[in-house]
Amino acid sequence: MAFATIDKKILQELEKLVGEKNILVRKEDMAAYSHDEFSSEDIAHFPDVVVKPESAEQVSCILKLANEYTLPVTPRGGGTGLCGGCVPVHGGIVLSMERMNKVIEVDAENLMAVTQAGVTLHDFYKAIHACGLFFPPHPGDEGAHIGGVIANNAGGARAVKYGVVRNFVHGLEVVLPDGDIVHLGGKLMKSSTGYSLLHLMVGSEGTLGIITQATISLLPPPAVMYTLVIPFDSLSKAISTVPDILRNKIIPMAVEFLESKTISITEALLHKTWPCHEGEAHLMLILDGSNEDEVMALAEQVQEIAMARGALDVLIASEKSKQQTILDIRSHIYEAMRAYMLEILDITVPRASIADFVNAVHRIEEEYQIWLPTYGHAADGNVHTHIMKAHFEKGEWKENPGWQRKYPQVRKALHDMGKKYSGLVSGEHGVGFVKKEYLDTFLEQKQIALMKEIKKAFDPRSILNPGKIFPS
Template sequence: MINVEALKRIVGDDWVVTKRDQITGYLADETYLGVLPKPAENVVVVKPANPEEISAILKLANEEKTPVYPRGGGTGLVGAAVPTRDGIVLSLERLDKVIEVDKDNMMIVSEAGVTLEHMLKEVENADLLFPPHPGDEGAQVGGMVACNAGGTRAVKYGVVRSYVKGLEVVLPTGEIVQMGGKLLKNNTGLDLIHLLIDSEGILGVITKATLKLYPKFGATATLVVSFEDRRAAIATVPKILQAGIIPMAIEYTEKSLMEETAVHVNMTWPAKQGKAQLIIIMAETNEDQLYGLCEQLSEICEKNSAVDILMAETTSEQAEILKIRSEVGNALKPKIADALDVTVPPAAIATILDEIDKVSQKYGIFIPVVGHAGDGNLHPNMYWEFEKKGVLKQAKQEIYEAAIQLGGVISGEHGIGKTRLPQFEMCFDPKQRELMLGVKKLFDPNNILSPDSAIC
């Protein structure tokens, strides 16, 4: 039983929603329909205004052993925010203030419910930069930290983990704790911040984050490099990195997907040649440096069979390319049962693509691939035909096994959530699993926070 009356006393009547037709938007996330978990029947959505209310909700839930599902922007792709047991969806949407952009320390202090879109505007207004860019700007600061989001711009500056310097967290037992601060170095005690990053909502509710910012780049350019075949394109990626050129992003994609996506968003994909393409974003301190590196980069690509190199220099041309790339998932969605997120060591990226091709050939179904090639992170998109033929699970398993064989992992950025729990045991030995369960028990003795997610 969910104690609705007690919840109303904590947050006020207006912020507890019980009617099913008013909470449907909170019962799913952006997970592909072939694997989206079924939500529970009795779910209440609660919208607290501050950490103190969250603390009171968690104390109550802990006493009454009611499951609680923290919810950010609901843009997750592994069903982590879906309430699969009767309980409370705890929405962070009212914690929506940027507290401070500290230009001197180059840090932003933000409440957890601030969206990426809102945060990027504040950072831009302060003439600073937050490089990570997961594809949906509706993601919230707390969600991005809880998922350690990656995205297109991680090659040079890393994923969200590299930016988190401080957190305010409400523990499942109700205590409000402050971790870290505006510090670039902090070797004091065990690093709990990094335990919370990528905890997918199972260890605590993040209410505030202090994130590092960068000065804006002096000059940027976006190149779309076209190749006739996917292996030639992807095999070029390690060559670029080995030459000492570290772009902000190296994305792998396929021309037909980009054209289809461009139509979906009423735009035109500018690169007309080849079949497989790399989108390379270069960001340097000045134009001389930028053009020098772009020239070197072009030579490497030409030596590796590139058939065309398009260079976008204006801000709007570059933004259009990134926009189309960000929309690929949405455009493809109706045709896709699930999209994977395998990551391998950077030099093994061509081999994992070969393995994906083998699976595709074995089942006679094409697997379109996009991904963050510079990070060794690919997203093979599994068409509904796999599900219709009854081979989706098996085909996914074969791709996962190939990734692990190459020293990789089954998720580079989307996480385990609920949809990848069946593969959890293939990723960790029993001792690591025992340690993870022990940590969970220490934070959350009654297993109220996001049960059935991230670890098992």
Template sequence: MSFKTDILQIIKDESRVVFDKQIEGRFLSDTLGRLVGKADALVFAASTEEVSALLKYADANKISVTPRGAGTNLVGSTVPQNGGIIIDFSKMNKILEFDADTFTATVESGILLKDFQAFVESKGFFYPPDPGEKSASIGGNIATNAGGMRAVKYGVTRDYVRGLEVVLADGSVTWVGSKNVKDASGLSLKNLIIGSEGTLAVITKCILKIIPKPEYSKSVLVPFADLESGISTVQKILFANANPTAVEFVERKVVELGEKFTGIKYPHPEAAAYLLLTFDGKQNEVKENLEIIKNVVLQNGALDFVIPESPERLEEIWKVRGCLVKAVEATSEQEPVDLVVPIDKVAEFIEFVNKTQKKVGMQMVAFGHAGDGNVHLCVVRGSRSEEEWKTELQKNMECVYSKAYELGGLTSGEHGIGLSKRHYFLKETKNTNLQMMNAIKTSLDPHHILNNKISYVL
């Protein structure tokens, strides 16, 4: 039998299978659309049983498989490199159980983050992981261990995954983790899967931890005359034990891009940098913490302590922060960089980036999560030719990553490695660590059919 016939025997509904040249380009790439792969079949799976049958067939025939959520990743994690089968999870998007008694909800992996968050909040609960792209799938969030602005208080996706139903490369279906709060029963297989970018197993169902919805939330904008003063104040904010939900930093030159893109203006245009802070919890607690932080920032050189006068104004301020990548994209092609350095090294790293930008003449737009050291850079192409862009980008990226590693940083804080950051990850990671990762990979996926050629796979 032919490949097409085999696939259609597994997936009885022909409307959920697309072959060869009929596959739309967006399914062969990520949200940027610059890295484009190839595939022999695109399957919109509707059940764990279908995923299991597809993987059993693929493993037996050594056919590559690329799991795909919403395709919102920025590093090429969903780009199929070796043909084969793309398994799309957009139709596996159901909420299977809401269990208030155990503070959990069980969902299929294709459900979108924004839909899940809206559902639990309608029940008076809260799912804290909050990466910038709300149209990402929960399965994709788990596969990259997505972070976001609330990580400084609430942690990252890993901290809210209780259990996973996964399909292994040979088609075996199993659960790792459970509804239980604590687990010292053997190796943490669940945590091996989280952040593995689809290279170890395919996630089909997720048991997620939810918490009571905070009673009250308030954000403030704090302008500074220079970035160093703003970043150095972050440590004092954290040391004040006021428990901020978000601690974001953004330079004025970056805000200007967001202002131009949205038509929204920030206060204090004379500032060189801003901190954007959020606090949530009980109303009295939040108000007390705001007073504490107001004193801290003003004593450390803040130009003001701006509390937005209305929910609409608050939404505008966050809209500017949230659109920065799109604002850069509107002016030029750019390479997004997501790295992390120790929180006391953020200012030094940004200073290095600014000096490098002036030295080499390539714009590098910096912003990010100051509370956990996660720095986002947009390295901007400008008017460079394709050859100039490729050569200069590689050189400047090597420079930026080398500095981050020198400061004790890492390749990625929340986007993952994928294809586009693989070179930098492999260059920095110790061989012993890579050997351990590949031994785990081979034990779970002997024929290396799952999302091969990304991340740690040699």
């Protein structure tokens, strides 16, 4: 890819478009835009300039300019991504959406919200809760932007019952790489009107267009939520209980599996206490319903199934504060592991295969003697394995000998195992540039060829988020 360099003249044009204070060019100012949440130093790439537009019209002018001069443009949301998606691997322009941060409307009659793409999840939840409404998807970091979670088709713990972000996106305003602005869908619950460009845009990781505004469907909030913590003496016992719960036609809002060791490391980080310390592994379930009796009846059914499957106990948290503590600990496992983590994987397998897949992960752990703490969304089949350069023993981190040599081998073995279990490389984090070498492993050549044709149709000069998704 031959891109032009950004010279003084281009900088002046950008400055004219968004104003001097909305452009960053000094290295120290751009450092925060050179990486995402994943492994900062290893994957950092500096842009030549960070540009912060405030409207779709400004985005359109920036893309017209970039298209004319063949400049790479990398859209950036909250920078919470875990696969280097917003990292400007070819330099050029980072288009930061942070100033497009207004929730435009919460339309209670249509149960829809219209929002700019740069609104954080935190602010979005706040705005819709104030109107007594509910947006179910909850990817773990509320600093993510609405545009970012749409561009990644994010999931999170609550996807079991309500689905992933895609299910809630009904309309998008998108600026295409040539600067044209298109409006896809709207406040519509249904559409059978030609190919769905809307759904093509969801999960396109900033490679087809810049999302500037979204129309998102909402639900009334569940009246009652209980969180259950269920300890088991082994991870495989814990996970293999999940299909039984589903077979009994109980669909929890969330079903997570966790290892005790990662829970205790996270407790120490947060100075918070998980409700129980028995066993090697735990399930964490969130059940919801319209009244206490309904949810308690579900909890009792789950208790019966779990005890029959060898659970050591079943703890039911109904108070909000206790539920929040449990959720906080679950949401911070990533952070507790991060300092000694080489990578977090996001392989997804059919949910009935999850126990076998996780057992296979542990066989790889044994074989290579490298710690692979594994947890994730048990009822979605979405497994997060951390590849660690150290393990935690007697309150101390100790380096895994030979991790430098073993890392690529373990990485390959885990992905090969995902393929063996009919999985995919990413269930929710996206491909970015960190996982693009595995696209070939998981998708047929014909599919990749079709995706490349789609990319070419949208972005013939390949200026938008180059170096992502496709193996070079």
